[in-house]
Amino acid sequence: MTTWLIVLLTLSLAVNTALAVFLFRLRRTPPPPVSTVPALGPSARELAELHEQLAAARQETGAVEEMLRGRELELARLRALHKEAQDAHGHEAESAGREEIAAAQRQVRALQDVVRQVTGERDAARAEAEKARQRLNEAEARTDAPFGPDEVSPAIPRRIPLGRDTTSDSSVDGADLGPVVVRAASVRGDRSRDEGEHRRDAFLLRFAEELPSPTLLSVVAAGTPHGRWTQSAADRACRNLAAQVARYAEPLGHQLFRPTDSDDDLTALLRTAMQGVAHSMRLLTRGEGQGGESDDTALGVAPTALLSRLGDTRQRDHVVFGVGDGALMLLRDGAWRHVFTPGTTAAEQGLRLPSAAPRIRCARVTTQPGDLLALCSAPMAELLLRPEAGEWFAGRWAGRQPYLTTFLSEVNVPARVAGGDRTVVCLWDFGDAREARAAAS
Known part of the structure; x- marks a missing residue:
């Protein structure tokens, strides 16, 4: 029992x-x-x-x-x-x-x-x-944050953009191309969000397969605020520039990545391509100006583009060109350097397509393994040049490949800049594909 x-x-x-x-x-x-x-x-x-x-x-x-x-x-x-x-x-x-x-x-x-x-x-x-x-x-x-806390994150817009030319609040893209890793993002500025306006900037990443050597084309186009069709014009400028590079692929292939004493021929080719872009932009407002002409005041765009040679190499060649106030920044040894801007004076930085197509400027840039190039609109370049902000971005981007969502969030960090929208294309040069895989892991 x-x-x-x-x-x-x-x-x-x-x-x-x-x-x-x-x-x-x-x-x-x-x-x-x-x-x-x-x-x-x-x-x-x-x-x-x-x-x-x-x-x-x-x-x-x-x-x-x-x-x-x-x-x-x-x-x-x-x-x-x-x-x-x-x-x-x-x-x-x-x-x-x-x-x-x-x-x-x-x-x-x-x-x-x-x-x-x-x-x-x-x-x-x-x-x-x-x-x-x-x-x-x-x-x-945490008391060392350079911008301070924000009660409501600006990454979540509180107004829908208004206007006939409206587009999404933010955009992101990227690719891992072996030894070259690229990330791109464009976000609406605080001023535009407060006023209910839409984002004016655009960017493009494209593999220029028509060129004889593997080449990546990166474009940042910043539209003028308050222009009626500046976002459409910026988007068209990016896409048509890719078409113009394909159109002049054969002569560009002989001029882009070869030793030369003068870049006059290369500049002339890029000027012709940019004039084709300007003509395409004018089709947006054909008949809206005086005498049935295009209304250039409704289109103002400052494009900056970068052609980068791909493949495993210990010294990578790039060609940067554009019009206006865009910038190319270089992150090396933890410090940002201003490498190129199409306009060297205040008057040149105020130039815009389509009228300023003949005023194009270009330069050659060489990177080493471990370098990071940032093709920026003016507000983003201003942010990178601030001491505390530049250190913050350098700490997050040096030698690593962020996820697309992480990269978009970092570009959209809560910090006000005078110019509005922020657009940037970042290109990491790892020298060869094995180093890129090691950095990713």
């Missing part, structure tokens, strides 16, 4: 334990992932969420510890009953209920396994609570 009582108690204890573990797992919900919004410094909402995560983790730890103590007490009581039954009946009880006792012992071992599992879950809950506490301490201790 005592043996059957022990067996029933054991089975009841095992069922209760399994049910308690099942309910505990059902109640548990994983803590929300740490936000990766690149705001520089925690917001009040983020701190509150971290406090809630820490409190929830501590509560879970307490619940697991209480349940573990209860299971240990029940296990000790069961062992005591088993020992009393063996002492009272001796060999007679053992011979009469050997199979029942063996089953009870198996149940005890199963209960021990459950206790060990619950102990592991308790330790995991403690570890999660400790991680939450560390994240909270780090967030509260």
